[in-house]
Amino acid sequence: MLTVLLVSEHRLLREGLARLLRESDSVGTVSEAGSAEEALEQVRLSQPEVALLHVSHPVGSRVRLLHALRDKAPDVPVVVLLDAVDDEVMLVAMQAGAGGCLDKDVDADRLVASLHDAASGEIALSDRFARQIARMFARNGREATRQPYPEALTRRELEVLELLSHGLTNREIARSLFVSESTVRAHLRTVTQKLGVHNRVHAVARAMELGMVPTLQGSEEALPSRHQSQKLA
Numbered sequence: 294m295l296t297v298l299l300v301s302e303h304r305l306l307r308e309g310l311a312r313l314l315r316e317s318d319s320v321g322t323v324s325e326a327g328s329a330e331e332a333l334e335q336v337r338l339s340q341p342e343v344a345l346l347h348v349s350h351p352v353g354s355r356v357r358l359l360h361a362l363r364d365k366a367p368d369v370p371v372v373v374l375l376d377a378v379d380d381e382v383m384l385v386a387m388q389a390g391a392g393g394c395l396d397k398d399v400d401a402d403r404l405v406a407s408l409h410d411a412a413s414g415e416i417a418l419s420d421r422f423a424r425q426i427a428r429m430f431a432r433n434g435r436e437a438t439r440q441p442y443p444e445a446l447t448r449r450e451l452e453v454l455e456l457l458s459h460g461l462t463n464r465e466i467a468r469s470l471f472v473s474e475s476t477v478r479a480h481l482r483t484v485t486q487k488l489g490v491h492n493r494v495h496a497v498a499r500a501m502e503l504g505m506v507p508t509l510q511g512s513e514e515a516l517p518s519r520h521q522s523q524k525l526a
Contacts, residue, residue: 294322294323295320295321295343295350295408296321296324296341296342296343296410297314297320297322297323297324297341297342297343297345298323298326298339298345298369299323299324299325299344300325300327300358301327302327302328302347304327304420306347307327307347308325310347310504313404314405317401319405320408322341324339324340329361332362333361333362334463336362337365341369342412343369343370343372343373343392343411343412344362345390345404345408346359346371346373348382349376356386356389356459359389360459363371363390370392370411370412370414371390371418372393372394372408372411372417373386374397375394375395376397376398380425381493381497383425384498385458392408392411393411393416393417393418394417395407395419395422396422398421407419410493429514444487445487446487446505448483449470450480450483451505453470453477453481454496454497454505456470458497458500458501481493481496
């Protein structure tokens with residue numbers, strides 16, 4: 294019987310999912326958490342075999358929680374349940390160490406099966422996300438064969454790119470670096486041009502291929518402090 298930690302800040306959704314999981318013959322204990330603090334405490338108390346993390350928009354705090362869960366409980370795979378099909382968030386979640394990624398159209402049987410897959414060390418993906426990842430890697434592979442090593446990024450551009458890879462929005466990046474959103478957008482335009490890609494998703498994928506940003510196994514420690522941001526501004 295599988296033990297599951299269910300994390301969602303939306304109480305109605307959390308209670309509905311918990312009821313659905315408890316009705317499954319192959320799921321035993323289901324613990325619930327509505328905040329990052331509760332999630333980390335439940336990991337310690339209930340020692341789940343797998344966690345189901347609901348991610349809604351904005352995604353920054355949820356992705357940081359994913360980092361924290363992977364840091365505090367590296368043996369507990371985390372399956373991410375997304376509100377919407379979003380290439381960028383999916384890529385960031387998988388690069389951050391998620392054990393799977395599902396969309397809200399997944400049915401109950403597939404949800405439970407995916408949790409078992411993740412607990413067994415398999416990658417759990419809903420069909421549409423599996424197709425998206427296949428297309429993205431095929432496209433990236435074709436582009437990589439055509440592209441030379443890109444023009445070097447400035448220190449600030451690398452900083453913006455790393456925050457982007459942690460799932461932060463333009464507004465969250467601007468607040469972290471104490472700059473305007475228009476400045477962040479300008480940096481991102483330059484980054485995509487230098488990397489020879491067309492959007493933010495490919496920028497993160499390309500940067501990780503080239504080792505320009507970490508593989509995201511850390512947590513909030515990777516984010517710049519106020520003192521560091523002011524020094525780099």
